[in-house]
Amino acid sequence: MRFLAGITVAALSGLAAAASSRPSPDVFILQAKQQHPDLSSPSPPSIPKEVARHILLQRTSRDPYGSDLRDIPSAVGIETAVNFITQFGKSPAPLFSASEASDASQLVVILEGTTAENAGQLKEALVKANPASGAFSISDPPSATANQRLMTLFRNQGIAAAAQCDIASAINPFNSACWTGKSSVVKYDVQKSPETIHTLLDNLSRLLKFTAAGDLEAVLVFLPESSRTSKLNNWSALAAGDLRRRQETETVLVSSSEEETISTPAAAAAAAAASTQAPSSSRAAAGTAKAIPQCFGTFNSCMTQTANCTGHGKCVDKYGPAAGKSHCFTCACLATIVETGDEPGSRGRKTVHWGGNVCQKKDISVPFWLLTGFTIVLVGAITFAIGLLYSIGEEPLPGVIGAGVIRASK
Incomplete structure (x- = not known):
């Protein structure tokens, strides 16, 4: 009996040790x-x-x-x-939550x-x-x-x-x-x-x-x-x-x-080590974004507070080394090249331009004005054609043709 009890205790101890030593x-x-x-x-x-x-x-x-x-x-x-x-x-957030x-x-x-x-x-x-x-x-x-x-x-x-x-x-x-x-x-x-x-x-x-x-x-x-x-x-x-x-x-x-490629290696290296600006210093204002200043006094502060222009640009001195001018570092937006297409034979590349004070917005001004200009020209051409056809239809017939349709006198 003591032998069986000893075996039982040893087995239970082994199981406990295995459970405690599990990864x-x-x-x-x-x-x-x-x-x-x-x-x-x-x-x-x-x-x-x-x-x-x-x-x-x-x-x-x-x-x-x-x-x-x-x-x-x-x-x-x-x-x-x-x-x-x-x-x-x-x-998940509450359905009728008023704020985050x-x-x-x-x-x-x-x-x-x-x-x-x-x-x-x-x-x-x-x-x-x-x-x-x-x-x-x-x-x-x-x-x-x-x-x-x-x-x-x-x-x-x-x-x-x-x-x-x-x-x-x-x-x-x-x-x-x-x-x-x-x-x-x-x-x-x-x-x-x-x-x-x-x-x-x-x-x-x-x-x-x-x-x-x-x-x-x-x-x-x-x-x-x-x-x-x-x-x-x-x-x-x-x-x-x-x-x-x-x-x-x-x-x-x-x-x-x-694998989005930044056009300059220096910007890519800086973006890997940059941080983004905190929106507030208190919990109450955690959901409100802090305004980005127009100028930064140093290059490092510009990189840190804009996440190196959101990874889509680089910080440059607005006034340069001109005498009498204080340093004003702002974001100069660059273009990024991304690959498109899913199949190996249909893949291509397109250039994306960025804008905004920290290069956080896609610059769609060129496609927008191309589409808008084309639409305006097309509508103008159609309107001119319809007006031309209408004006031709309103012109009186020539006299020779009109004479052939005069009612005969009794």
């Missing part, structure tokens, strides 16, 4: 209304990178997210992917190069603070190149925070230096900046206060060091042409048009 999830979600974990499941669900990408985009999208799920693997299925996006994505000021800000923290040694303590602290925070695992984490492309996507939409924004400032939704609107995305390489994990661990209680108060919803993505050299160089399996077409057809703030 921690790659993605943690902290929010005011935490979902209760599925106790029947031995571990959090493992989902493909494409579904994880849709979850991140749905959370940070400023417009209603019209997701195109053509890149979902057939092994997962559209219905399953929608269930995951609904479960782990941002809750009551919505929680959305933060995505991507941590590259994590291992059991450098991130294990942080994961344990997250589970201990909130057992329901462990959301899911990414079954096929992509490479560092794919992560950079994903950040380029967020940066092109004005969501990525400044490159110099530290983690202690990034988790504060009231910090105007790291936030643009209601969404922010930051990425850190733990191998290059190991202090990021320690700083996040020290500020974990502060982060939990923001989420408990409903001011913030945070998604922490732990990408293992082993995935840095993965052969998966994109978060989506769609071809580049399909992803570019999605950007033109969907009314969403997300797409995979990471």
Whole structure:
């Protein structure tokens, strides 16, 4: 009997040890209304990178997210992917909500190069603070190149925070230096900046206060060091042409048009490190945009506060080196070249011109005036032709012809 009891105790201890040593999830979600974990499941669900990408985009999208799920693997299925996006994505806004000021800000923290040694303590602290925070695992984490492309996507939409924004400032939704609107995305390489994990661990209680108060919803993505050299160089399996077409057809703030080419390499390099201006310094004014000044005193302030002219231009000194003139840096908009067409044989290129004080608007003045001028000329020609035909019909007949139709006298 004692022998059987000893075997039973050893077996139960082994099961408990196996349960406690199971891999921690790659993605943690902290929010005011935490979902209760599925106790029947031995571990959090493992989902493909494409579904994880849709979850991140749905959370940070400023417009209603019209997701195109053509890149979902057939092994997962559209219905399953929608269930995951609904479960782990941002809750829909109330139907009759008067303002977005009551919505929680959305933060995505991507941590590259994590291992059991450098991130294990942080994961344990997250589970201990909130057992329901462990959301899911990414079954096929992509490479560092794919992560950079994903950040380029967020940066092109004005969501990525400044490159110099530290983690202690990034988790504060009231910090105007790291936030643009209601969404922010930051990425850190733990191998290059190991202090990021320690700083996040020290500020974990502060982060939990923001989420408990409903001011913030945070998604922490732990990408293992082993995935840095993965052969998966994109978060989506769609071809580049399909992803570019999605950007033109969907009314969403997300797409995979990471390969849009800026006409100058210097502007492209600067756009990768630029940040966007925060709309306000307080929560009450979070939904109102701060006016962009006409002039900036320095080149760096122009780059920082305009996201390098929204990635579509460069900051230049308006007056140049002229004597007696103070520096006035403004945005000089450039043209971008994008590829069009979906099939290899039908692909082409088109040039897009930009305008506005920060080059945030497409310049459609040339097509507009061409169409307007052509319409005016066409309407004028048709009107002239109709008037000419009418005037010819109103002219009296010649006398010779008129004589042939005079009534004979009796």
